[in-house]
Amino acid sequence: MLPGGGGEEWKRRGAPAGEDAADADADAATSASAASLNDLCATAAAGAPAPFPTAAAWAVAALLAVGLGVGALVLAVVRSPALLVVAVLLAASVAAFLLWNAAAAASGHALRRFVDGLQASSLRVAADGQLVKITGFVSCGDISLISSYEKVENCVYTSTILRKCARWGSMTLNPWNRCSKWKLAHAERFAADFYVADAKSGRRALVKAGHHSKVVPLIDENLLVTTSRGTELSSTLEHWLEERNLSSEEAQIIRLEEGYIREGMRLSVVGVLSKKNGDAVILPPLEPQSTGFVLLSCLLPSYFDGIVLRLAAVPNSGVS
Template structure:
């Protein structure tokens, strides 16, 4: 059985039909494991590299001129101004880099976009559709909790970072959790627009690049004295992962199930009265404000964010 996909035999089909269906499912599934390098998926740089290099060059020139004036005129005013300006710009860049890494900027941008209506939105328009989710031709099952009728699943295994041969923190609350295994899958699904009542097919399946803003829930956190449950041991053994009792392990899982409210951002396609939401063909340049600071980010894909 494919990871996360319903078993064809359970629905009463033959072995051959189940194998064919599994092959079709593999072709339609979207394996997002490569984007699970961190908890929030891919994080673009908050500023273009060329802009950062240009600013660094200008600050270096300013500091150099300040040093020259100090050596010739014996006045440190220009040097002090250059150093103060450099500190302010560095703080600005670091603040935005931290905001980008945490995902706060992207989430604020998504929350700030007004919801669109499928009834009035034009073909090819960037839209944000909010509504109830329903499964398409393929539904998923979450890896650990075995939650059925999902359109997106994410299961992350983290282990406590080590310093040499010692655990960084012998207690439960490890200060650094390193991602060692990830399972993320998405499939095409339908969303019913809360404003118009119309339904659209969201192309989140095979070969679609998706940025999922879905928080995983912590299911298991072990300590050095914890005996691993039989369910966790079996899950680890099926994936040929180490199940040493002394390890600090954290297992996280998130999913979108049928009936949840979801917000999707993408390009609307209208053909023969049918609605589809596709990834944007061109990068989206966004200006996101965090307090009084601005972060520039570019995104190319669909955005998924669960609503409370």
Template sequence: MIVPFGFSACRFIAVLVSCGDISLISSYEKVENCVYTSTLLRKCGRWGSEVANPKNNCSRWKLTHAERFAADFYITDAKSGKRALVKAGYHTKVVPLIDENVLVTTSRSTDLSSTLKCWLQERNLSSEEAQLIRLEEGYITEGMKLSVIGILSKKNGDFMIFPPREPISTGCVLLSFLLPAYFDGIVLRL
């Protein structure tokens, strides 16, 4: 379903995702056939040498490492069957409105798993036993439904969605709990 969204932008709602020429694999969970992956490593925020919360719970997490990748992919409208190529790959600005799932949260009393140690070593990150860390991962795989906001173009009979040349305003969409905001790039939302 194509819905007008601004002057030259469009919004595809509830479309099915399929991989393009390249598919991605998530960094930690190794989920295959992804079109977008995000892995975030956070460490507990500290004041001086003391942990913010003495019970090994952290109230403030600081982002220390981020991996975000997107590839070109196809979306298919569930009702009309129309298919469009979303140009989200190489050097494209993508605004993901996707929540990452917390996969690992460590405390001072637990040892790091061998999988987590290996993941940290592959990225030349410290694997100190005493630190409080949280690993989060999010992804979009084939078959998922999502909304895409971008510029619709038709070339040689094929539909393509590109990022806008300048930031676009969402306006106010109260039914979607979307307050006015400006986005610079293709917007992906689950």
């Protein structure tokens, strides 16, 4: 389990002012934060599910190996390389296809392509229980988040990732300042319930990203800090490491990345629409959803389980 550290920074929207009121609502606010915040730290280490079962990949590899063996045997006996050439080309094509899909699933490329290609829905005409994509500007709910390192306020999702240079024993893989492989050392990811204003209908929907909901954030972290051997750490970074009981002596080659969704950003949300009691609420799907097969891109179906969050480009205002 990845440490959450001091990442549970939040503030209650519309909290009453005054010391007495703050003391009176302290217990209620603590309970509200525990119920509203969604700890997604483990998703930083968990990769996307493979687009094909591991057993199927091994079975295909075994069949290709048999084909290569038969081709080599025919070449030795009949002196005809035709079958071996065909087997090699087929094996190379299948291997490239599997590697392409594995990389697309691991990087989230397949899911991003699916979300970008999905037609935006309208809260006015979408039916109850329908899988929808709502695109619009974000506003905070009762609880807003503060990013861990940059201290950006009024966020609905925050992600701070610390990576260290991979080590073999006591020596780094690369004796120079460069690092060829980064290992996840610490992660803080949190989400809270928020609102998204539908650009098509003008209505607003509550997105249930808190309360332990399943969330799939397609939000890239920005690189904030990178160090090399002999780099003197800033006081801000040292304080951040100390708060999380991370040794600054071991922070010789590290990368600190942070991403967030802030109030006012334009976001695409994919989830199941609920219209009970006249309120529009976007919930996680009850079961994993498939992106479908993309023939032109040679992409096998990929699956996502939860509300998908994807930052959307702001439409061109026409001002150059």
